[in-house]
Amino acid sequence: MTTKYGKIFLATTDWDPAIWLDVFREKAPERVVVTEREGHEDKIEYALVWKQKPGSLANLPNLKVIFSLGAGVDHVFRDNQIPDVPLVRIISDDLTQRMTEYVAWQVLDHHRLGALYRKQQRAHVWHEDPRQPAASDVTVGIMGLGVLGRDAAEKLKILGFNVTGWSRRPHEIDGVRTYHGTQGFADFLKTPDIIVCLLPLTPDTKGILSMAMFTQLKSDGPLGAPILINAGRGGLQNEADILAALDRGLLSAVSLDVFNQEPLPADSPFWDHPKVTITPHAAASSSAKALVPQIIQQMEDYERDGTLRNLVDKAMQY
Known part of the structure; x- marks a missing residue:
């Protein structure tokens, strides 16, 4: 040809x-x-x-x-x-929409006590948990305010959540309290009940989801300890620290779409952990x-x- x-x-x-x-x-x-x-x-x-x-x-x-x-x-x-x-x-509208769908799905599932009600269904238990807060009482903190993070923040605002965000460089989003840089990160970590990580993986962000971060989170939010959702990259997370934070009560639950090793090994402790939701790097194909x-x-x-x-x-x- x-x-x-x-x-x-x-x-x-x-x-x-x-x-x-x-x-x-x-x-x-x-x-x-x-x-x-x-x-x-x-x-x-x-x-x-x-x-x-x-x-x-x-x-x-x-x-x-x-x-x-x-x-x-x-x-x-x-x-x-x-x-x-x-x-x-x-950068495409299709990919952005897929990621926002994933983020909204996971945020709403945790917010509306999805794991608890699925457990009750398996046990044939009919009980409405009284701990259900309003979306306006819950703050979702987004790490990474590029195209994906910005869109997710705007859609979560529409759903009624309070939204904060952190990025390395300054960003402004209507109705969202934003933080940036090293000092801004420490201040940001005091805000979220649900943390959504959409950061790029760079030498500066590698392993950022670690015990050093988890120990700075608040522990008395309307959902208990904060919930972590990582749909960015597996290299952003220290997986041993995530498991330890769950066991220590620094995190109450996690949803992970990405891992350091993919496919996730069959013997990984994440598979059967009662506080972990796993998806196979499917957030935004x-x-x-x-x-x-x-x-x-x-x-x-x-x-x-x-x-x-x-x-x-x-x-x-x-």
């Missing part, structure tokens, strides 16, 4: 590339996508990556742009042979149907005038 466009290298592991190839053929039949680089090195201009094999992007002399197919980009930086070209992270048109548009804009949106700061790694 002869085309005026450079080739696109789809470099992924853990995902079936056929789905992405089919959508590209439908949406941009004039563009050639390859899954192996051998024989195409000097023709490849774009790379689409998800947990690419280390070194798979090296020695591509005409590579112009790398697109991360996931919400985060930490997986890209695990490769120490990343070419010095622009790295673009994907990337949809080829939703993302491919956006990627194509980015390529067209770049080819027309060099425009790229959602560029990653490589020094900050997000």
Whole structure:
């Protein structure tokens, strides 16, 4: 096939590339996508990556742009042979909506005592627990106020919750009390009854969900000790500390969508812990149907005038 466009290298592991190839053929039949680089090195201009094999992007002399197919980009930086070209992270309404759905689902499940009532159902117990607070009496604290965190905060406000937020840099969201930086983090930790972590994984945030953080949380909220929901990255959490915090009563429950090792090993203590809800990294799966048109548009804009949106700061790694 002869085309005026450079080739696109789809470099992924853990995902079936056929789905992405089919959508590209439908949406941009004039563009050639390859899954192996051998024989195409000097023709490849774009790379689409998800947990690419280390070194798979090296020695591509005409590579112009790398697109991360996931919400985060930490997986890209695990490769120490990343070419010095622009790295673009994907932001889409579809992915944002999926993440907000997950956050709202988990927040509401904990708020409305879902685990308790499921336990009562299994035991054939009919009892309305009197501890149900109003949403307006519960504060949800969101760690990470990028596109995903901002949308979740706005939707939780609509549901009636008080919302606070923390990020490394200042952000302003209507109706949300925000904090930033090191001192702001300590102040933020005094606010939440439910903590939602949507931070990117960087050298600065690695292991932030740790005992050092949990010991700073309040312990007398309307839901008891705070509840932790992590839908960011597994590397954000110290898993031994989470288990210890549950046992010590520093956390009353957790919902974890991500782990340091995935799939979660069958012998992990998280599986059978009565205060743990597990989902298999399913909070906001990337949809080829939703993302491919956006990627194509980015390529067209770049080819027309060099425009790229959602560029990653490589020094900050997000």
